[in-house]
Amino acid sequence: MRVTRKRLCSLLLCVYSLFSLYAAYTVFFKSYVHSRTHRVAHKKNTHAQEPSLGKQDWNPWENDEKQIQVTAEQRYAFPISAPVKFRVQIWGKAAIGLYLWQHIFEGLLKPTSTAAQWREGNLREGKTHFSFITGPAVMPGYFSVETDGVVLVLNGREEAKIAYAVQWLHYVQTLVETHKLQYVAVVLLGSEQCNNEWIQPYLKKYGGFVKLLFLVYDSPWINEVDIFQWPLGVATYRNFPVVNPDWSMLQASRPYLCNFLGTIYKNSSRETLLAVLRQNGLNHHCWISARERWQPQETNESLKSYQDALLQSDLTLSPIGVNVECYRIYEACSYGSVPVVEDIMTLGNCGNSSLHHKAPLRLLKSMGAPFIFIKNWKELPSILEKEKNLSLQEKIQRRKKLIEWYQHFKAQMKQKFIKVLETSFMQNNKDG
Incomplete structure (x- = not known):
């Protein structure tokens, strides 16, 4: 009887050991192999949707595509030794904000649905971290402000849009006065007749708090110092x-x-x-x-x-x-x-x-x-x-x-936009 019990215990111990070994194999090896297979299959599906060019066809964008891929990898692969120097939050309260983020910056938004009440995205360029938020749910005072500066994207084409833009400017002014923001820039879809006098009191040169203005259309205000021309872009709305x-x-x-x-x-x-x-x-x-x-x-x-x-x-x-x-x-x-x-x-x-x-x-x-x-x-x-x-x-x-x-x-506009913002921010630090 004792021998039988001893053999039973040994058998159970053997089964338990085999099960443990199988579980370890599944966790550390099999799941890895499965994930690789999934990725390869996904790439095949992606290529299946693209037109077949054939071996003899010349792809004029081959070098550009490789460069874009390298640039994208560099954008998101940063060593720990390269800390973020600037943090900029872009508040998209006009449709041209989507042109700035998705077309100029080539940034992604989550969720992808254009009907979403709140959409956001993040990316890094050099030592600057950019975040973008947009949607009807983005309202003054209803989200956290954890950034060095804000780029406020506004519509100033007509009276109703201007009234809404002024509400946002007043909210941002409060944040500046309470030292929750260091600097503010505005991207403005201006009047098609270039009648934008309503925003002058908010500009720094007139005693306001907006240090930089990126303005759509051929305004005579453009001076490449604190007011820059910005493209209208495509109809994202x-x-x-x-x-x-x-x-x-x-x-x-x-x-x-x-x-x-x-x-x-x-x-x-x-x-x-x-x-x-x-x-x-x-x-x-x-x-x-x-x-x-x-x-x-x-x-x-x-x-x-x-x-x-x-x-x-x-x-x-x-x-x-x-x-x-x-x-x-x-x-x-x-x-x-x-x-x-x-x-x-x-x-x-x-x-x-x-x-x-x-x-x-x-x-x-x-x-x-x-x-x-x-x-x-x-x-x-x-x-x-x-x-x-x-x-x-x-x-x-x-x-x-x-x-x-x-x-x-588009690439040039992005680089100019970033350079102007970073230069302005550094000047702010010196002034402080």
Whole structure:
């Protein structure tokens, strides 16, 4: 009996030891192998969605993609010995904040849904940590402020927007006065006529607390000292996406010479544009979709139609509206469709500054935008005639140049934005 019990105990001990060994193997080895398999399968699925280029096809973005990958790895891989020197929080209370974060900074947001009440993201550039928050739930006093400085993104296009912007400025002023913030910058979607006097009392030069102002449109205030010009960008409020150029976008033949999808205002140059196209029979060669009233909201169908028009047209016609600078210009660049821009100043107070004399579109012109600028839409027939005679290879090279320029433009704007902020912050430390 004793022998039997002894054997039973030995057997149980043996089984327990084998189970322990199996558990250890599962935890330390099998799970690792499983995670690797999962990652490989995920990469295969990703590549399956991309167009096959073939071994003999040349990818013009191969070097750029490798550089972007290296840059991304460097951005997020920081040794412990390189501490964060600046902390900047961006409060996106206007749609152009999404252009700044997602298109210029190439930052991610969680959750990804545009309908979310609160969205946030984080990234690091050099020794500066940037965080971004946006959404209807981002309200004054309802979130923690743990940062050295704030970039407040505001809309000042109309009276109702200005009133809302002023509420935020008053809240930030309180934080500065109670020493919870060291410095403040504002990115402002200004008036299309450049009537932005309402913000002057908040600027430091006028006794306020806003040290830096990044202002959209050709305001004569731009001085490259404390007021800088900022691009309008794409219509993020209508869910225009971040477009990643691919080989088919560059290579494919486009069935339309040009496109124009937009509102036709009475007695505007847009009426002239349509008349020129019809009189010369060119409307059959272009994707034209005109409407009499402006529609602020985009449906999935209308957004897809608009993106298809950009993708299938070699040129995007950009007649002036209330201001020469419009979302269409940047959206066309995203798809490699060359903007044909009506180069005429609109009514209002926009124009040349003491430093810049290339208005309108000073910012884009100063950075060598490869657009077609015209003074009158009667020039269009000759432009489209030249288009008909261009070879596909010539158009491919032009698309490549435009897309590369736009990528460089956004990268330059990001670096300038960061440099201006960091320089201002360091000056604040010296002043303190």
